[in-house]
Amino acid sequence: MKKTKIEEGKICPKCGRSEEQVNRERNRSGTRRCYCKHCGIMYTLEPKKREYSEEIRQQAIKTYYAGASGRGVGKVFGFSKANVYNWIKKNTEKP
Ligand SMILES: [Zn+2]
The missing domain is CATH 1.10.10 (Arc Repressor Mutant, subunit A)
Known part of the structure; x- marks a missing residue:
């Protein structure tokens, strides 16, 4: 069975989905990069930014x-x- 993990705040900027967003890396400043399984793009998550489009x-x-x-x-x-x-x-x- 396929498990869908949803993490708070992770939304793909392209398709807007919050499921199947995979953590890729995290550097010292806390920047997280994510990968969207749906459209295959990488994007940067900025945890300090709390604004939404x-x-x-x-x-x-x-x-x-x-x-x-x-x-x-x-x-x-x-x-x-x-x-x-x-x-x-x-x-x-x-x-
Ligand atoms: Zn996407």
């Missing part, structure tokens, strides 16, 4: 309105439910 935010908000809970959305996208609720709040406050 507008695209991912919109995806998260859509997922929330599709019926997922804040916690569920956070699990899928790899961020905290507080973030999710903040974005939804900001999104609905738009004039």
Whole structure:
């Protein structure tokens, strides 16, 4: 059976998936490089950066309105439910 490992914060910048993201290396400054099994690209994870792209935010908000809970959305996208609720709040406050 195939096991899918999902780690928090690991999202492929190309396909946006959080599963099948493999750790490749980690240097002294804490930079992690990951490999996406789906599209075969390497990308750098910057643990200090806690910002998410507008695209991912919109995806998260859509997922929330599709019926997922804040916690569920956070699990899928790899961020905290507080973030999710903040974005939804900001999104609905738009004039
Ligand atoms: Zn990918």
